[in-house]
Amino acid sequence: KLTIRDVDVAGKTVLVRVDFNVPMKDNGTVITDDNRIVAALPTINYLLEHNPKAVVLFSHLGKIKTEEDKAKNNMAVVAPRLAELLGRDVKFVNATRGPELEDAIKNAENGQVILVQNTRYEKGETKNDPELGKYWASLGDVFVEDAFGSVHRAHASTVGIPTNLHPAVAGFLLEKEIAYIGKAVSDPERPLVAILGGSKVSSKIGVIENLLKVADKVIIGGGMMFTFWKAKGLEVGNSLVEEDKVELAKEYLEKGADKLVLPVDAVVNNAFAAEGDIKTVEGNVPEGYMGLDIGPKSIELIKENLAGAKTVIWNGPMGVFEMEPFAKGTLAVCEMLANMPDANTIIGGGDSAAAVKQLGFADKVSHISTGGGASLEYMEGKVLPGIAAVDDK
Numbered sequence: 001k002l003t004i005r006d007v008d009v010a011g012k013t014v015l016v017r018v019d020f021n022v023p024m025k026d027n028g029t030v031i032t033d034d035n036r037i038v039a040a041l042p043t044i045n046y047l048l049e050h051n052p053k054a055v056v057l058f059s060h061l062g063k064i065k066t067e068e069d070k071a072k073n074n075m076a077v078v079a080p081r082l083a084e085l086l087g088r089d090v091k092f093v094n095a096t097r098g099p100e101l102e103d104a105i106k107n108a109e110n111g112q113v114i115l116v117q118n119t120r121y122e123k124g125e126t127k128n129d130p131e132l133g134k135y136w137a138s139l140g141d142v143f144v145e146d147a148f149g150s151v152h153r154a155h156a157s158t159v160g161i162p163t164n165l166h167p168a169v170a171g172f173l174l175e176k177e178i179a180y181i182g183k184a185v186s187d188p189e190r191p192l193v194a195i196l197g198g199s200k201v202s203s204k205i206g207v208i209e210n211l212l213k214v215a216d217k218v219i220i221g222g223g224m225m226f227t228f229w230k231a232k233g234l235e236v237g238n239s240l241v242e243e244d245k246v247e248l249a250k251e252y253l254e255k256g257a258d259k260l261v262l263p264v265d266a267v268v269n270n271a272f273a274a275e276g277d278i279k280t281v282e283g284n285v286p287e288g289y290m291g292l293d294i295g296p297k298s299i300e301l302i303k304e305n306l307a308g309a310k311t312v313i314w315n316g317p318m319g320v321f322e323m324e325p326f327a328k329g330t331l332a333v334c335e336m337l338a339n340m341p342d343a344n345t346i347i348g349g350g351d352s353a354a355a356v357k358q359l360g361f362a363d364k365v366s367h368i369s370t371g372g373g374a375s376l377e378y379m380e381g382k383v384l385p386g387i388a389a390v391d392d393k
């Protein structure tokens, strides 16, 4: 794929699709985690160092169905934070088309950074309306795809623009995500060990199937382990189980007999709470109890299976880490990965990324993905439309 290193942007208007879909509170007035803005800085700064006329940033924010959604997902909230991080002026344009946007671009000079209003204010965005992609493409000379978190969406800003504007190149964040996640699932240094947690088998089916093909070991943890326990004929008590996925779990247990690693013990409680009758059980969850974390023997088992791994992909927490008594499994996996300096340790986005950051291990792993759905679909081995839209070398 072409990257921003391959194009001359001097004097040009560069359109960049970033993922500024940041978590917010207080009705969209306060950003609670600016990681995605920070992750876009290397690309924006590189462009600015190469004397463009303007750098025009496009992103969606939230899901827009009603006028109320618009008010709660106004991109204006991002502009001051971005300006602070860049250390320069950011011009926010409260429009997604029309004279205000066109004039801002026309009158820009010396690498003016322009942030466009939420792309999803346009109904045609999520439908990839061809007219919209063409219109946005007409505003610039070069397109940079850097919104890894959004490349699983075939929308006007992620696919429509690069369909109509070339060169269309990858930014540094997209390049980095491809280098870590893409390489891990297509051409990994082996052994490749995957650790999959989270509550539901149903949201990980594609990932489990692909990793059973490409990984050397697939370690299961988190709430979804109990669907597997049930498939093995073990008692699960009140644990979270997806009844309609038990058969599928049985299939995986047969197909992946040599690769699948299941927890052998669990920390259980008689309530979904941080207090109660908390204890560790092996193999069966007693009636009236639910499993909320993996147990100490399972932690040891994971350690054994990680020994010597050259690539580790982790997606999904091992337990309800938000509650202190059930954070041990997730914490232990964080520690194991942090102590594998010779391995490529990759954290798929979402909850496991949040756990790694919250537990203080963010700088001890090789890569934390900025994608949620995008990193999951990438781990499924899918071709992501926003990556496919980037020009090949």
Ligand code: 3PG
Residues within 6 Å of the ligand: 019, 021, 062, 063, 149, 150, 153, 371, 372, 373, 374
């Ligand atoms: C994400 O947060 O995963 C991306 O920004 C995509 O958002 P979406 O699920 O609303 O398309």
